[in-house]
Amino acid sequence: MTDTPEPAKRLLVRTWGCQMNVYDSARMADVLAPLGYGSTGELEGADMVVLNTCHIREKASEKVFSELGRLRLMKQARAAEGRRMIIAVAGCVAQAEGAAILERAPFVDIVLGPQATHRLPALVRRAEAGERALLDTEFPPEDKFDELPEATIPQGLTAFLTVQEGCDKFCSFCVVPYTRGAEYSRPAASVLAEARRLVAQGAREITLLGQNVNAYHGEGPDGSTWRLSRLIRALADIDGLARIRYTTSHPRDFMDEHGGDVELIAAHRAVPQLMPFLHLPVQSGSDAMLRAMNRRHTADDFLRIVDALREAQPDLALSSDFIVGHPGETEADFAATMALVRRVGFASAFSFKFSARPGTPAAELEMRVPEATKDARLLELQALLRDQQAAFNASLLGRVIPVLILEPGRHKGQMAGRSPWLQPVHAMLPPTLAGEIVPLRITAAHPNSLAAEATSATPLDAPAPAMPERAMPLLQAASA
Ligand code: SAH
Ligand code: SF4
Ligand code: F3S
Numbered sequence: 001m002t003d004t005p006e007p008a009k010r011l012l013v014r015t016w017g018c019q020m021n022v023y024d025s026a027r028m029a030d031v032l033a034p035l036g037y038g039s040t041g042e043l044e045g046a047d048m049v050v051l052n053t054c055h056i057r058e059k060a061s062e063k064v065f066s067e068l069g070r071l072r073l074m075k076q077a078r079a080a081e082g083r084r085m086i087i088a089v090a091g092c093v094a095q096a097e098g099a100a101i102l103e104r105a106p107f108v109d110i111v112l113g114p115q116a117t118h119r120l121p122a123l124v125r126r127a128e129a130g131e132r133a134l135l136d137t138e139f140p141p142e143d144k145f146d147e148l149p150e151a152t153i154p155q156g157l158t159a160f161l162t163v164q165e166g167c168d169k170f171c172s173f174c175v176v177p178y179t180r181g182a183e184y185s186r187p188a189a190s191v192l193a194e195a196r197r198l199v200a201q202g203a204r205e206i207t208l209l210g211q212n213v214n215a216y217h218g219e220g221p222d223g224s225t226w227r228l229s230r231l232i233r234a235l236a237d238i239d240g241l242a243r244i245r246y247t248t249s250h251p252r253d254f255m256d257e258h259g260g261d262v263e264l265i266a267a268h269r270a271v272p273q274l275m276p277f278l279h280l281p282v283q284s285g286s287d288a289m290l291r292a293m294n295r296r297h298t299a300d301d302f303l304r305i306v307d308a309l310r311e312a313q314p315d316l317a318l319s320s321d322f323i324v325g326h327p328g329e330t331e332a333d334f335a336a337t338m339a340l341v342r343r344v345g346f347a348s349a350f351s352f353k354f355s356a357r358p359g360t361p362a363a364e365l366e367m368r369v370p371e372a373t374k375d376a377r378l379l380e381l382q383a384l385l386r387d388q389q390a391a392f393n394a395s396l397l398g399r400v401i402p403v404l405i406l407e408p409g410r411h412k413g414q415m416a417g418r419s420p421w422l423q424p425v426h427a428m429l430p431p432t433l434a435g436e437i438v439p440l441r442i443t444a445a446h447p448n449s450l451a452a453e454a455t456s457a458t459p460l461d462a463p464a465p466a467m468p469e470r471a472m473p474l475l476q477a478a479s480a
Pocket of ligand 1: 056057173174175176211212248249250281283321322323352353354355356357
């Protein structure tokens with residue numbers, strides 16, 4: 001007699017928005033695994049589809065409804081075959097729009113806010129039992145991180161780890177304080193335990209996540225408050241964890257006079273595992289705009305932080321976010337942004353046209369910038385940022401740099417990896433090197449990636465001797 005196991009159900013999670021959503025999507029897959037759901041990349045045949053959404057700009061949140069239109073047809077087709085398809089909308093659009101989603105798309109089964117991930121299994125059980133229109137957008141009193149299971153589906157060689165969530169900054173334009181709620185830091189012990197699990201599952205690089213990750217002030221194991229710098233130093237003691245990153249930082253939380261974590265700047269000098277790349281959004285180079293945006297730092301504050309970071313770690317490269325066309329932005333304000341970009345020199349950056357978001361103060365402001373002006377400014381800014389990115393990539397030509405080898409590349413015999421500055425790197429290497437950090441010489445610089453080759457110092461025999469990155473200089477000259 002054979003026991004027929006319950007057929008595995010297929011789960012498709014589609015993710016938009018920031019890395020916090022990527023992390024949450026992985027947690028949703030974790031909590032649904034015990035209910036028999038296994039992940040699929042295909043919509044075809046999916047028993048459950050989760051749209052993990054982003055509300056940050058109008059375009060991002062509108063995408064959800066066009067996607068739902070497609071899902072409605074799939075759901076109908078499956079129903080005609082007598083099969084169920086559960087549709088859930090999660091993430092920041094779910095939080096912001098709540099019941100309005102169920103009105104606009106009544107075929108949606110579950111609407112789930114970002115703070116309710118741990119309650120998804122209960123909702124899915126109810127949906128499987130035939131209940132409809134289930135809504136959970138409460139900010140629950142319990143801590144979702146305490147409620148999430150320890151057992152996780154391995155993330156691989158590079159992993160995300162959320163250490164902080166929410167935001168109390170209330171920038172004029174931004175929905176995050178409303179969709180993610182107040183700033184909250186996880187206790188250090190629970191972060192460290194999760195990091196150790198990730199490393200035991202194979203992670204070589206961990207990126208610590210938070211909407212304002214350098215505002216972290218978690219409870220330390222000794223009862224004192226730990227800042228991010230303290231947490232990073234403790235993470236650096238984990239054997240096997242070769243690389244640490246953190247994102248997204250806020251300039252204000254680097255500033256001593258505002259109780260920021262200045263030690264974090266020193267950590268870039270002292271902790272070899274901390275990668276020399278920092279995403280530090282500035283939004284604008286004009287103090288008038290920064291005031292209107294309620295950023296609570298000046299352009300000069302930003303430049304002073306950048307200088308201090310570069311003094312601590314001369315190989316540090318920077319990335320940032322910019323908004324053009326915030327209400328009231330003049331030509332002079334925009335020129336100040338261009339000047340700041342020229343002064344800093346960014347290795348990469350994201351830039352956006354201001355998008356008026358319902359419920360935010362900036363949506364109510366007069367002095368809107370005409371769409372055509374926004375377009376022109378964005379083009380000009382992006383051209384400069386693109387040149388800077390190309391120049392940064394080109395500056396590595398001929399250099400030997402440590403590359404974390406990740407997976408087979410698109411071409412036969414090729415492996416893809418990651419530079420200390422987050423650039424994708426391709427090289428002809430044996431697949432057995434996956435997970436190793438090896439020195440490679442950069443042979444070509446493309447707009448968004450690098451090509452590289454092995455040098456006489458590259459260990460090609462598997463398994464490669466585990467080379468501690470700290471023993472490897474970041475940049476070796478062409479003659480190396
Ligand atoms: N917590 C981070 C980033 C949050 S959102 C920070 O404080 O910087 C990511 C980026 O989206 C922002 O840095 C900003 O550049 C952009 N953004 C946010 N709201 C926007 C809006 N209403 N219109 C255009 N861009 C926006
Ligand atoms: Fe949004 Fe500002 Fe908070 Fe960043 S700091 S999440 S831009 S409100
Ligand atoms: Fe988007 Fe929410 Fe992240 S609005 S950027 S998914 S915090």
